[in-house]
Amino acid sequence: MGDWTELLPGLTDADRRDVETGLTEADARIRAVLHSASTYHWRFSVTNVPEWTAVGSWPAEERRSAALAMHRESVASSDPGGLNDVVRSLADGDLPWTRADLVWCLEVVARGDFYDLGAHLELPAVIAARLAPTELAGLVPALDALFSELTSGYFIAAEPRRRAVALLGAALDRATGRRLPSWLFHRGDGFGPLVRAEMSGVLSAPGVPELLAHCASLEKPAAPVKWQRRLDEFLATAPGGAEAVRSVLETFAAYGRRLHDDSDRLLRGLAWALSRQPDESATDLLARVTAAAAAAPPQASGFPNAQRTAVAAVQLLAGRSGEVPVRTLARLAVTVKNKAVQSRVQTALARIGALRGWSLSEVMELAIDDHGLSPEGRLCTQVGPYEATVHVTGEKARLTFARDAAPLKSVPSQVKQAYGDELKQLRDLVKRVGATMTAERQRVEGLLSEERTWSYADWSSRYLEHPITGTYGRRLLWETSTDGHLWSTGLPRRDNDGWTIVDRDGRVIAGDRVRLWHPARATTHEVLAWREHVLATALTQPFKQAFREVYLVTPAEEGTHLYSNRFAAHILRYRQANALMRTRGWQTGYLGTWDGGYDSEATKLLGGGAWRASFHHQLVDNPDPSTYDVEYCSTDQVRFARRDGTDWRPATAVDVPPLVFSEAMRDVDLFVGVTSIATDPQWADRGEDRFQAYWHSTVSAALAPSAEVRRDALARLLPRTKIAERVDLSDRYLHVRGNIRTYRIHLGSGTIMMEPNDAYLCIVPARDRTGRLHLPFEDDPMLSTILSKAILLAADDTITDTTVLRQLAG
Incomplete structure (x- = not known):
């Protein structure tokens, strides 16, 4: 219980007797009614059964x-929420409440040890809202402290909490003469106090509190x-209403x-007000509010800052x-991980595409912000005597x-001291460009599951000349054709006449479609040559x-x-696997030891949104069932479905387009290859035998x-290294000849075995040892790990790490 109990004034014996007189008789009578009502089906509220109608005719006292x-019963009940309707119905109307009644009710709450505080405050909140301001004198400190505790509670049922907050807030406002309702912008988060501190005058202007209450x-x-008609009426009668709406939303966009939850609800209504x-x-402001609401703090595991606001906005x-x-919306489509918001974003983009005659994929493509950069990815700005350049590298x-x-390091x-605002704007631009680049890289990679073609002019402008997309498109392989059959x-190569496509010998390839x-459409010879x-x-x-x-x-999949x-x-390793799924654009929930938390389905749209892949996984062998923390999960089936209007129809593996199938299975292989316990070099040293057979x-x-x-990449990379004479590749392993021992590194897991007795060697590379060796791609950390281990072991007589030396000696 919070500090508010220490601020609660005591009752005199006489006041206590006045409150408790007749309680025993009333308790017995109401219990008899409840007993009769208990014979009805559980889904009926007690106050809706015939026996309850007689209660309305009881005398007010x-x-x-x-x-x-x-x-008093609700405090002792294991299901206090079940008595909400009973207490609310009994307290309805003009009853002779007293200040002593309120203090007595709060004392009962203070003595309770319960979980759902909102349900226990039903009656004291009603009484506080009905008492005159003079009767609340002396109770304001306690009520204010209780109000603060109630608004910051996260283990309170939403509906009774909101009702109690509104009633207690109304009582405090009448007692203190506050113009802006206490339950608006309360202290439950940092946003409420910030808004009150920065714009109390704007929010208290005539008609604005009523407008805000309506929005909430x-x-x-x-x-x-x-509701919209009433909104328009409030906006028309509040001269400063439109300014207040913008000011609050501007503050949130920056916050x-x-x-x-209460602030989220209010902002949802304000977004509607802004839309007028x-x-x-x-x-522009609505776009910034949408992005801020849909964004997820790093520690929030994908849950948005304001989900209700995001969905409406x-x-x-x-x-x-x-x-x-x-x-x-296109940026949110590749950055938002929350299922509820993501589904709304996809629907919104499809709606825009239908209105403008674009496919969903084309909507995403045409929406990429260039941030004012030149086609070369540069923006130069004069800041005092200096030239500032934002550039994509x-x-x-x-x-x-x-x-x-002359470039500066x-x-x-002088820029920091005299041009702080300009510097902040430039740094913000760098952040925005970086966010667009992250989203665009994922979008362009997603095109590998689509059968998209472009006219030569569209391809050149969208994938080579665009300052963001071009940094990816210029480094990719493309196909061109004149008839759509021979590709x-x-x-890409740029010359005096613009962009062209050249083959491996530098010859220009003609074609009007791109x-x-x-590699799924190429021959083995072509793949190896490229x-x-x-x-x-x-x-x-x-x-x-x-x-x-x-x-x-x-x-097997055909079968x-x-x-x-x-x-x-x-x-x-579940937490790592879940994070990787989300990074790769899969929508998924969380596993845990609650109802429905023992299995999950990760889904991803492919083929331009026409296909959906589902990856099933389950919680496995949680060592402590009492905790929500999940260490491991086991993998299960991968399924596919085809979009049929608003429905999804299951599809057999042979009916899935080859590119869709290949890209989905590649992601699942990535989840296993990166997060399997078999890739953990320290697993064998843990002394755990739960998964030893699997490992x-x-x-x-x-x-x-x-x-x-990875094996093919190593076959091409190793001859270019200094250890080329000390390594050999077999079907599954990279063999390394050191000066002390010979080693075998598994090309899938990176696990090291020492010959001749197959003793396990645990090495956790402390840094990248690949040096200046050029890697053709950067999205396979295991390739770098294997190369680093091989370089280290080829010179095993120079190793100084004592933990490794002990293993070598053993």
């Missing part, structure tokens, strides 16, 4: 006593017509942190004209300064393309028809397609 008796009353994302303003600045934004809504956006054309102190492969190259070319030219692709794995339907067990029965079978298993591609 008897109903008062019965309400007090039921309040919106129960659902879609506002009813009657960008997790909100209390048709100008472009309102559209997405729908409102989709109805606005211009490019800002499209760009904002590789996978990042950077801010640099120069003076008189850091931000000049030739090459890389599509993204995928891999060699990528390495020879030191090209680092933004993601695996030339070295991309291909997954074909197997006879199971509707599902694949190819990656079933693996043990994964031992997996660390020497046949290679999955991802490991096969």
Whole structure:
């Protein structure tokens, strides 16, 4: 119990007798009614059964006593919420409440030891709201402290808590003369006090508190017509209403942190109020509010800052004209991990596409913000005597300064001191460009599951000349054709006449249609030749393309028809696996030891949204069932479904388009390859035997397609290294000859065995030992790990780590 109990004034014996007189009789009478009502089906509220109608005719004093008796009962009840309707019905009407009644009720609450505080405050909140301000004198400190505790509680049922907050807030406002209701912008989060401190005058202007209260009353994302009419009336009668709406939403867009549920509800209504303003600045603000509401704090595991606001704002934004809504929603489509918000974003983008005659994939493509950068990815700005440049370099956006054309190593102190606002704007621009780059990389990679083609002009402008997309498109393989049947492969090259596609010998390939190259459509000879070319030219692709794995339907999957067990029965480190699923664009819930938490389904849309892959996984062998923390999960089936209007129809593996099937299975292979316990070099040293059979079978298993591609990459990389004479590749292993021992590194798990007795060697690389060796892609950490281990072991006589030396000696 909080500090409010210490502020509660005591009752005199006489006051206590006045309150408790008649309680025993009223308790017995109301219990008799409840007993009769208990014969009805559980889904009926007690107050809706015939026996309850007689209670309405009881004298006011008897109903008062019965309400007090039921309040005391609710504190002792294991289901206090079940008595809410009873207490509320008994307390309805003009009853002779006294100050002593309120103090007595609060004493009862203070003595209770309960979970659902909101239910226990039903009666004291009603009494406080009905008492005159003079009768609340002396109780304000206790009520104010209780109000603060109630607004910051997270283990309180939502509806009774909101009702208690509104009633107690109304009582405090009457007692203190506050103009702005206490239950608006309360202290349950940092946002409420911030708004009150910065704009109390704006919020207290005539008509504004009533407008805010109406906005907070919106129960659902879609506002009813009657609610909208009332909103327009409030906006018309409050001269400062529109300004207040914008000011609060501007503050939230800049605040960008997790909100209390009450603040979230209020902002949802304010988003509707903002949508009544048709100008472009309102559209821009609504877009920023949508992005801030849908964003998830790093520690919140994907849950948005303000989910209710995000859901409503997405729908409102989709109805606005211009490019800002499209760009904002397209960015959210690849960054939002919350299922509820993501589904609304997809629906909104489909709606925009239908209105403008675009496919969903094209909507995403046309919405990429260039942030004012030149096609080369640069934006130069004069800041005092200095030239500031925001430029895209590789996978990042950077801010640099120069003076008189001489580059500077850091931000000049004069800029920090005299041009702080300009510096902040430039740094914010760098962050926005970086966010767009992250989203765009994921979107472009997602095109590998689509059969998209572009006209040469569209392809050139969208994938080569765009300052963000171009940093990826210029490093990818493309195919071009004149008839749509015969396709030739090459890389983009810019000359005096613009962009062209050239083959491995530098010859220009003619064609008027372009599509993204995928190894699943190429011959083995072509794939191997392009891999060699990528390495020879030191090209680092933004993601695996030339070295991309291909997954074909197997006879086993033809036999199971509707599902694949190819990656079933693996043990994964759950938190890492869940994070990786979300990073790869899969929507998934969380496993835990609650009802429905023992299994989960991760889903991802592919093929431009026409197909859906589902990856099933379960909680496994949780060592402590009393905790919600899940260490491991086991993998299960992968299933596919085809979009049929608003429905999804299960599809057999053989009916899934090859690119969709391959890309989905590649992701699942990635989940297993990165997060399986078999990839943990310290697993064998833990002394745990729960999964030892799985671990031992997996660390020497046949290679999955991802490991096969890794083997091919190593076959091309190792001859370029200094350890080329000390290594050999076999079907599953990289063999390394050191000066002390010989080693065998599994190409799938990275596990090391020492020859000749197959003793396990645990090495956790402390840093990257690959040096300046060029890697053709950056999205396979196991490749770097294996190379680092091989370089270390080839010179094992120089190892100084005592834990490794002990193992070598053993």
